[in-house]
Amino acid sequence: MKLSSQEEYGLRCLLQVARLDQGSPVPISDVAQREGLSTDYVAKLMRVLRQHELVVSVRGPQGGYKLARPAEDITVHDAVVALDGPLYDGGFCEAHSGKQVSCVHSTRCSLRGLWRWVGSALEQALAGITLADLMRGESFVDSALPPLPASALAEVTP
């Protein structure tokens, strides 16, 4: 339940491409310098983003990366899924059933419902934030996000 490094850095790099993209492609070296990361590492991250079609690459001199779609059309959820897979796998119960053949909790798996709910809530939230939103700076995020999106829960589970 933590951010992976790949998510954090990958999203930062994607954001740098979004910021720096003024028509001409953004080279890896620029992104690396601005983030204080090695060019090799940024290259690896950009590859993941490219393979998930969030950016496109241009090879050769004056080459680099560009967003595959407008910043308004790329959500944080898109990036997180590209960099670390879906939030809630769905196959978790099956994959993590221990030594039993099928999920030991098939009958009363209260956790499955919980994680599914957490996952979809998170997905909804992150799918509502685009790169364009993030480019407006930290103050936007602070002020625009509802303070307690899950507070409704308090009414339900006293």
Add this chain to the structure above:
Amino acid sequence: MKLSSQEEYGLRCLLQVARLDQGSPVPISDVAQREGLSTDYVAKLMRVLRQHELVVSVRGPQGGYKLARPAEDITVHDAVVALDGPLYDGGFCEAHSGKQVSCVHSTRCSLRGLWRWVGSALEQALAGITLADLMRGESFVDSALPPLPASALAEVTP
């Protein structure tokens, strides 16, 4: 942004202790059998839970584990923090600043605000669900949780 195995299994084991605890301590072997895990692995997980004072142990024959507090007073957030640390570290920006001495994003770190918001929303949500809630079975979780706690976001970021 995924559940660690330790979180998933640790929470399951904790839940088993909560379910089976009828006055006498629950031995590791019982939990292991019900979860289809090795006793050694369950022992390791229970140790983590004990060190974070979510359960207490009783040694010797007829020994085992008991909840340290009533199931109503142990939240999913308590368990997640015990098993995997706090959701949003706060020191992430500092720890993951790449090769620079200080966070490259100190001025316009839009991500920091985002993760802080995600972390606290998640924390609020998970702190509202107790072991007692989970013991009521999957149907409770499905019906009791608000369908889209973060849907308010749609109004803010069109």
Add this chain to the structure above:
DNA sequence: GCTAATCTTGACTCTTTCGTACAGATAGAT
């Protein structure tokens, strides 16, 4: 064509996480 800037790829090392193994400590039952 040649060169240089740039992306592409696979392999490699280091660290962390996962899960197992085993020897030791405690305490109830006899």
Add this chain to the structure above:
DNA sequence: ATCTATCTGTACGAAAGAGTCAAGATTAGC
């Protein structure tokens, strides 16, 4: 006292994640 059921701690290897490295492929500009 001894036995046995139970927890405790440390150590270990395998797997996954993090980050680096080096050789190769592409293309703009000359």
